[in-house]
Amino acid sequence: MTKYVVFDEGTEIHGTHLLGLIAPITISDTQHLLAKHNLEDIKLDGWYPLQNVLDFISDVEQLPSAISDLVALGVKLGREVELPEGLTFEQWLYAQNDIVQQGYRNGDPGSFEAEQIDEKTYRFSVRSPIPSDVMYGIYYGVMPRLLGEQKFTLEREIKSVSESIYTLRLTDK
Numbered sequence: 001m002t003k004y005v006v007f008d009e010g011t012e013i014h015g016t017h018l019l020g021l022i023a024p025i026t027i028s029d030t031q032h033l034l035a036k037h038n039l040e041d042i043k044l045d046g047w048y049p050l051q052n053v054l055d056f057i058s059d060v061e062q063l064p065s066a067i068s069d070l071v072a073l074g075v076k077l078g079r080e081v082e083l084p085e086g087l088t089f090e091q092w093l094y095a096q097n098d099i100v101q102q103g104y105r106n107g108d109p110g111s112f113e114a115e116q117i118d119e120k121t122y123r124f125s126v127r128s129p130i131p132s133d134v135m136y137g138i139y140y141g142v143m144p145r146l147l148g149e150q151k152f153t154l155e156r157e158i159k160s161v162s163e164s165i166y167t168l169r170l171t172d173k
Contacts, residue, residue: 003061003161004054004129011107012047019044021053021134024076025060025069033059047105054129061131074137081142089146093122110162120170125163132156132164139166 013021019042022034034040037056039048061070083092083099092099093114100112110128117123126135136156143152150170157165 003058004131005162006051006054006107006129007110007162008107009051011050011109012105013050013053013109014103014105015042015044015046015048017103018042018048018053020077020081021073021130022056024073024080030060030063050104050107050109050129057131057134070131070133071137071140074134074139075141076137077134078138078141078143079145081138083142083145087146092142092146096124117167122168124166124168126166127163129162132158132161135164136166139168143168 018039022039022042031040033056036059037052039052039056042048057070063069084095087095093116096114097112100109103109110126110130112128113125115123115125124139126132128135136154140154143154147170151173153169153171155167155169157167159165
């Protein structure tokens with residue numbers, strides 16, 4: 001039985017987003033898992049059932065060192081994901097939901113809401129079928145791109161298998 005489940009059965013992920021999500025996986029011996037979930041021949045312009053991807057990630061998570069690999073996967077994705085040119089941190093805060101939505105169709109891929117708590121604290125409320133370890137890594141990987149030299153801490157509170165809250169604090173050190 002899969003651990004991660006789509007919100008809508010027909011939700012599909014675009015090939016470019018899918019490759020960005022699974023290409024950084026460095027765990028050896030995952031080729032048979034890609035084949036098991038019909039993900040071995042991904043086309044950049046294709047659309048794929050998101051549940052297949054979640055089932056693949058659930059299987060990968062059972063492999064040795066998977067938790068650290070899922071966070072590392074997210075970090076790599078956050079460092080490499082294509083962002084609109086000139087996008088500032090402030091713009092990204094309120095555009096992240098729209099950016100994510102562009103890579104999905106035929107269903108609900110989740111939601112990403114940001115709020116500024118005070119001058120140096122931001123909260124991201126995330127509802128996503130993508131594992132929180134991957135999401136944590138994505139945030140950790142994308143922040144240096146958006147913040148430049150600004151130092152930060154990132155905390156995560158897991159509410160459920162599909163809901164987490166991330167708190168970003170800008171620091172002096």
